[in-house]
Amino acid sequence: MKQEEQNILEMKDIDKTFPGVHALDHCSFSLRKGEIHALIGENGAGKSTLVKIMTGIYSEYEGSYQFNYEQVHFRSVKEAQHAGISIVHQELNMMNDLTVAQNIFIGRESKGFFCSDKKINEETEKLIREFDINVSPTELLKNLSVGKAQMVEIARAMSFDATRVLILDEPTAALSETESEDLFRKMQDLKKRGVSIIFISHRLGEIMRVADRVTVMRDGAYIDTLNINECKVDDIICLMVGREIIEEPKQISHVPQNAEVVLDVRNLCSSKVRDVSFQLRRGEILGFAGLVGAGRTETMRLIYGADPVRSGEVFVNGKSCTIRHSKDAIENGICYLSEDRKRYGLVLGLSVTDNTVMASYKKLSKTGFVDRRGCDEKTNFFIKRLGIKTPSGKQIVKNLSGGNQQKVVIAKWLLKDMDILIFDEPTRGIDVGARAEIYHLMDELVAQGKSIIMISSDLTEVLRMSDRIVVMCEGRKTGELSIEEASQGSIMRLATKHETRGALK
Template sequence: MREQVVLMEDINKSFPGVHALSGCHFDLNAGEVHALVGENGAGKSTLMKILAGIYKKDSGKILYKGKEVDFSAPKEAQDAGIGMIHQELNLIPHLTVAENIFIGKEFVKGIFIDQKAINRETQKLLETLNIDINPETKVRDLTVAKQQMVEIAKALSYNSDVIIMDEPTAALTESEIDELFQFIKDLKSKNCGVIYISHRIEEVFDISDRVTVMRDGQYVATLNTSETNKDEIIRLMVGRVIYEQPKEQSAVPEDAPIVLKVENLCSKDVKNVSFELRKGEILGFAGLLGSGRTETARLIFGADPKEGGEIFVKGVKVEINSPQDAVANGIGYLSEDRKRFGLALGLSVRENVTLASLDNYVDKGFIDSKKEMEVTNDYVKKLNIKTPSIEQLVMNLSGGNQQKAVMAKWLIKNSDILIFDEPTRGIDVGAKSEIYKLIIDLTKEGKSIIVISSELPEILRLSDRILVMCEGVNTGILDIAEADQEVIMKCATSIK
């Protein structure tokens, strides 16, 4: 029997208007990986933030290494050996990778940070983790996935006995996930306990020893991973069984008109990408991290400067030099980085979801708030966004519900062409399946959609055709009828 390091009993926590946790239980043994799962807003992050000293519990008891503790600041928990990798990236954008990792640690000479020393130490740390990032890069210049890896490196740089990972793989690709799992195995062998929050149920089976399910702020059950299965976990999480089958054939008629045509699109990361998107079609963009999928989307949306190439919307050549130009041409883009490009965290749910479409509610110079509220409430219901009211600040929503708010924003905008970049990142299995249905319903209304996803099952579930990229080059366009994971991976790793 392994030694118990954490025991949380009867934990309660309320926020204004939200009873986030009631009577929650959780325990962790040394050297085990304990997965924590549940729907968006179930209370997973809140429970772990209490353990990590970020939130104060209202009541309940926490034992750490056998002693009762009540951390009142993250630093106290860190010093005691509890580290947390956050779901929402918490790095400081204008500081370098090294500065972010060493913030609040030693290497201070007087009032100055010893840059050389922290760069050297960071280089060493990144090397042991096999992460290829320059310590002197500013965090704001890194992709979401790279930032996630820095966040992981940072947590691992404390010699923690307990590491909490709140959706560490949400932004990672398959090969990076393999690497992360290797770190986790190393941690286990060093007798470190790992708490692993994820919406990817397969991962839970790959990596965990036990799994705890939460629902609506309550503890549901703890199971030995080897004695349960995916269906049972999902049923405990959402109270029903969900089946997701790949699409078997294209749902787009042969003669559907071409709504978007891209020819020889070029930039420093994109090389001569050309494709067509038909009315009512879902075109999946597959590829590994850094293959140029997001970069292509950003060129189409006018978010980055083009070096060459032409874009035609409904047969007419258009000049798109800014996101405003794209929106004016009926193109919407749901970004992969909801914090930087998708949401204003300090504004309410209502303000965020109607931000891109305010024109629709302005009458003779005044905002028609009644209409604005109606539409917002409608989409909060449609997407099942968990919030006490539409006036709640977005920063107070759970991670998955923030993502749903970004979706609502672009759905309300009513663009004809929608680009969804990692639309279900951080979204629970139940809500995922609702979002798939929603995306497919949009195509039935005649909208055309590009879906960028690192999850191949998602690409295969949604797409009519799949464009695969590798190192900025389009290495294949597959019809769904001929596509499977293997064919996609082949294109994703080979330049013709």
């Protein structure tokens, strides 16, 4: 009975259907006062739907919802906020052209029609000090780093006096390791103040570190709630996918020492990249580790011809290449799979087939007319080979899950017959099950003699996949490790090897 009393939020038998989809199937969830409660499940498991009901975004559902020991039914975000539930959304939901203070107090700037910035700037100053965010209240939000913007959003959520429950929807997805650390510390502070936190994340390592309990969801149903100190990562994964996947770091590299060098980058410089050199061998996965903003993506953009090179040389298969445009890179067999698939990798409104053949029309057309049958054949081949889960090639890419969208991007470049694939955060926003498939696919590609550069901020991923690891910090390469000598510690040491101004150590 005492257990029941502690629950500040209690949902029972929640049922929600959208046309054609049973999003939540008699789902239950309970949250204790002052705990960090992780909510986990593959994409489409129903986490977002559940959270949206909690916060009043969806107001039509069946079931019982108790908050603060009272039966509630929120009909709007505002109602939920006033009752004490605030949420920080996965995609940062801020207004970039407004100042920090204007963002924090949006909707609460004044009781009347007129408003002034003076008062909210003062209030914001207090919040900033309380949350230890190093920004000015009058700074425009678009000038902030992702990490700071996130902190501002959390400060906003906590600035409601009533807030007793804070929901963080994948808060670390876009954060660097140090920024994540800051966030976790903040979460512990809030917990001490008696705030309950619902923490949605795909990163199991984080959950094991910060959460007290974890609730697993699958296919719109509640599966189980575990105490973190009584369970192992594998237990959670089992519950999530209903099958076992084990992610062990790679022990040794199978790439021979004398494998031929397919890409040789020498002394590459630009406004953000300083003197970066490295080699990529055939059949190798070269990991690029570092904190967000270390210059990894920027380096790849130079190699791919997306940004202008200031100085330096690139050799592909031993031949010197001048790459001024992505077209040059593609002609040399180099392709780049952006971390932001939806913006740079796919045309979301087109079908799987259209996306797959997008870059290969030269190959698949005759005298200006597209060879439809050829396109379908090739696409079907890749759907089968990569295991893309889609009813057919005609399916619109927008309707696929993140993992399958990533596979379509891969198919596009395989069809174009690229030899060097640069993956930028290949599994961002992809759930655990699909992630394992992408890993498997990457392993297969290198086994066939392709070469891969993989940028990743997830150290487990770097250690699981790479044969060799290049670590960057502040636009410089700070070290290179073979997989045998690499560990989380050694990578992080190199990733934080900031320049000490002036004197050498």
